[in-house]
Amino acid sequence: MSSSTVDSHAPTTKGKPNPSDSKRAQKKAPRRIRFGLMVGLLIGAVIWELAGRFYFEPIFFKPLSEVILALFNLFTSPVFWNALAESLQLFVAGFFIGTFLGLILGIVIGRITLIGSALESYVTVLYVTPPIAMIPFVLSILGFGYWPKAIIVSWFVFFPVCITTIEGVRAVSPRLLEVARSFGSGEARTWKDVVIPSTLPFAMSGIRQGVALGFVGVVAAEFLLDASGIGLLLRTYSRLYQTDNLFAAVIVMTFLGLSVMAIGRWVEKRFATWRQ
Amino acid sequence: MATVIQSPVIGEDTKTTPTVKKKRRSWKNSIAWLATTLVILIIWQIGVGLFGKDYMATPIGVITAVPDVLFNDPKLWPGVWETFAVVFRGLILSVVVGTALGLIMGRVTFVADALAPYVNGFYATPMIAVLPIITLWLGFNTSATFALVVFAAIPPMAVAAWDGSRTIPVRYLEVAKSFGARRRDVWVGIAIPASLPYLLAGFRLASGRALSAVVIAEFLIGTGDGLGIHIMRLAQNFNHNEAIVAIMILTLVGLFLAIGIERILRRRYPWFRKS
Numbered sequence: 109m110s111s112s113t114v115d116s117h118a119p120t121t122k123g124k125p126n127p128s129d130s131k132r133a134q135k136k137a138p139r140r141i142r143f144g145l146m147v148g149l150l151i152g153a154v155i156w157e158l159a160g161r162f163y164f165e166p167i168f169f170k171p172l173s174e175v176i177l178a179l180f181n182l183f184t185s186p187v188f189w190n191a192l193a194e195s196l197q198l199f200v201a202g203f204f205i206g207t208f209l210g211l212i213l214g215i216v217i218g219r220i221t222l223i224g225s226a227l228e229s230y231v232t233v234l235y236v237t238p239p240i241a242m243i244p245f246v247l248s249i250l251g252f253g254y255w256p257k258a259i260i261v262s263w264f265v266f267f268p269v270c271i272t273t274i275e276g277v278r279a280v281s282p283r284l285l286e287v288a289r290s291f292g293s294g295e296a297r298t299w300k301d302v303v304i305p306s307t308l309p310f311a312m313s314g315i316r317q318g319v320a321l322g323f324v325g326v327v328a329a330e331f332l333l334d335a336s337g338i339g340l341l342l343r344t345y346s347r348l349y350q351t352d353n354l355f356a357a358v359i360v361m362t363f364l365g366l367s368v369m370a371i372g373r374w375v376e377k378r379f380a381t382w383r384q
Numbered sequence: 385m386a387t388v389i390q391s392p393v394i395g396e397d398t399k400t401t402p403t404v405k406k407k408r409r410s411w412k413n414s415i416a417w418l419a420t421t422l423v424i425l426i427i428w429q430i431g432v433g434l435f436g437k438d439y440m441a442t443p444i445g446v447i448t449a450v451p452d453v454l455f456n457d458p459k460l461w462p463g464v465w466e467t468f469a470v471v472f473r474g475l476i477l478s479v480v481v482g483t484a485l486g487l488i489m490g491r492v493t494f495v496a497d498a499l500a501p502y503v504n505g506f507y508a509t510p511m512i513a514v515l516p517i518i519t520l521w522l523g524f525n526t527s528a529t530f531a532l533v534v535f536a537a538i539p540p541m542a543v544a545a546w547d548g549s550r551t552i553p554v555r556y557l558e559v560a561k562s563f564g565a566r567r568r569d570v571w572v573g574i575a576i577p578a579s580l581p582y583l584l585a586g587f588r589l590a591s592g593r594a595l596s597a598v599v600i601a602e603f604l605i606g607t608g609d610g611l612g613i614h615i616m617r618l619a620q621n622f623n624h625n626e627a628i629v630a631i632m633i634l635t636l637v638g639l640f641l642a643i644g645i646e647r648i649l650r651r652r653y654p655w656f657r658k659s
Contacts, residue, residue, distance in 0.1 A: 144497025152502065168521055225413050226420030236638035238596040240603065241612070241631050244619030249440060320508075327510040332603060339512075346516030354520075358513050365508030 170352040178352035179359065188341065195326050195337030198254075202261020202329075203322045207315060210266045214273025214311070219303065228274060235267040239325065243332050257329035257336070264325030268317035276310025277303060312379045316372035323368045327361065338364075445625035453629040459614055464633055467602070467611040470526060471594050471637075474533030478590055482538040483583060486545025496546065503546075507539035511597050515604055526608060529601040536597035537590040544586020548579025581653040584645050591641040595634065 153172055160171025170178075182188045217224040217231070242263055250256040280303055288298045330339025338361065345354040425443040432442045453460055485503070489496035515532055522528040556574050565573065602612030611630060618627035 142497040144494040145501065147494075148498025149501060151498070222413075222416040223420050226417040226424075229417070230424070232643075233635055233639065236592065236642045237631060237635040238592075238599045238638070240596055240599045241615060241634060243603070244616050244627065245441075245624060248619055248622060248624070249437070324510045324512070327512045328600065331512050342513055342516055346520065349520075351520070354516060358509065358517060361513040362505045362509040365510060366505065369508055 167349055167351060170355055174352045175355040175359065178356040182353065182356050182360070191337045191341045195330060195339070198257055198261060198329070198337060199322055199326045201258045202325060203265050203318065205258065206262035206265025206322065207269050207318060209262070210269030210314065210318070211273055211311060214270040214314075215277055215299070215303065215307065217270070218274040218277025218307075219299075224274070231267065231270055231274070235271060239264050239267075239321075240328055240332075243328065247333060252334040254334070257326075257333050260329040260333065261322050261325040264328075265318040265322040268321060269311060269314040272314025272317075273307060273311045276307035279310060280306045308379060312376040316369075316376045319372035319375075320365070320369050323365060439622035439624055441624035441628045446628050449625035449629050453626050457626070459609060460611075460630065460633075463609050463611040463614040466526070466609055467598055468637065470530050470610070471533060471591075471598050474530055474597075475537055475587075475591060475594050478534050478537035478541050478594070479587065481534075482541025482586070482590070483545045485538070486542040486547075486586075487549050489542065489546045490549025499542075503539050503542050506535065507543065511536050511593075512600055512604070515601060519605060524605045524607050526610075528605055529598060529608075529610070532597045532601040533594045536593040540589035540593060541583075541586045544582045544589070545579065548582030548586075549575070551582070552578045581649055584649055584653075588642055588645045591645075592638065595638050595641075599634070 156172040158171075160166075160169050160174070163169075213227070213231075217227045239260070243260060246256045246260055250259070284302050284306070285298065288302050293301070326337070327339050327342075330337045331343060335343055338357070342354065342357050342361075345351075345357055429442050429444060432440050436442075485499065489499055489503075511532055514535055515528075518528045518531050518535070522531055552575055556578070557570065560570050560574055598610070599612040599615075602608065602610045603616055606613070606616075611634060615627050615630045615634075618624075618630060
């Protein structure tokens with residue numbers, strides 16, 4: 109399947125900085141000007157504009173210029189900012205609940221091996237179940253309102269955090285633990301000085317995933333449960349066939365998603381500097 | 385594919401896994417496992433009995449619902465078939481397109497620069513946000529579900545193939561070259577085996593996202609007879625026990641994909657660490 113793209117090429121890393129190069133070397137190299145990026149974006153924009161103008165029915169597809177106009181209108185309307193604030197609030201609540209529980213349960217499972225093996229298998233099983241499948245249950249048990257949504261968001265966040273925390277706790281160097289124990293450190297002290305500091309970098313990669321998934325959870329909850337925030341906005345636009353607004357809202361979601369991922373990556377880098 | 389390709393260069397020293405320690409502890413672990421499981425189930429059963437509502441799922445209810453759902457529910461297996469047919473078709477398409485895209489991106493920097501904003505952007509956009517647009521274009525039917533699966537599964541495959549094709553150790557290529565390897569040998573012997581763990585990891589992500597996508601799409605589209613719709617209807621009619629049995633099928637497929645691939649990765653590519 110890949111042989112056609114593959115055959116016509118010589119060794120891979122030619123002319124490119126080796127990814128295993130040290131950070132110093134990467135910093136020294138001047139920033140490559142990405143013509144490809146500009147060309148790609150330009151082509152995309154032109155195709156979008158032309159397709160919207162000449163090819164599609166306006167109800168299905170709007171040219172880029174109209175979508176940008178709609179984007180401006182969106183940014184100047186208080187409706188949008190209120191929706192964004194509402195979603196953000198839901199995100200923060202769900203994220204903190206999910207992270208908190210995920211960290212605690214992760215450390216417990218990872219540290220107390222006897223119970224851990226059983227609990228871990230259940231966490232794994234629930235982790236591979238699409239979290240969206242929980243929404244009908246939450247809906248029929250808890251109904252509408254704010255907390256069901258927050259529960260859904262924290263469900264999305266909980267599992268990646270918990271699982272990476274378990275891995276992190278397991279990866280704590282046994283030598284460090286032995287040293288701590290032989291110097292008479294109690295369990296609480298060991299957690300504080302050994303377990304948590306060496307788990308945190310692992311947990312951070314879970315938290316990074318949790319941030320991204322939590323954002324998905326917000327949209328899912330707002331779309332499928334009590335409609336509010338950005339989810340409500342999307343729903344309204346699609347039901348009213350306001351295609352330009354719908355596209356603008358989706359673009360906003362894309363940028364929110366990208367920035368949420370960037371924040372997650374920044375957080376991970378910031379706190380995980382001592383991970384090998 | 386992974387079972388066929390024996391990587392002569394990389395996968396040499398893989399078969400040394402410390403199993404002795406594990407075996408010694410395993411009976412103790414399995415007793416602990418059983419005990420904890422029992423405690424969880426008892427707490428669940430009693431908790432629902434005391435505080436829950438009578439339609440909520442309980443372990444006993446779920447167990448008694450299993451034969452009922454599996455054998456007497458006329459809508460279950462057609463739904464399973466419909467849903468997973470969409471998932472697997474979508475995954476196959478995504479693997480082919482995503483891998484091709486990623487490999488081209490790994491080869492040609494210009495293409496990578498041009499496509500990166502799209503791949504990253506699609507990756508970051510929540511699937512649910514795109515669904516209104518997809519249904520607007522394709523209508524409320526199975527092809528919209530299929531489109532969402534593909535939308536969800538292509539970006540992780542592309543990113544994985546992209547990463548994989550960029551991280552082939554130069555040393556291997558140099559050795560191969562100095563021993564006069566032909567280009568085809570380099571690809572079959574080095575490049576593909578070296579990027580396989582990445583592809584497998586990408587496939588794991590992609591399959592997880594595809595499962596989510598199919599459920600989301602069926603929930604929101606609301607027509608058809610897929611497994612997702614079936615779960616939704618069962619849950620909304622307060623048949624929670626039956627709904628959980630149906631979800632378990634979803635989970636089993638998810639587990640099969642995730643753990644099966646994890647196993648392959650661990651066994652064949654122990655040097656490969658995920659993320």
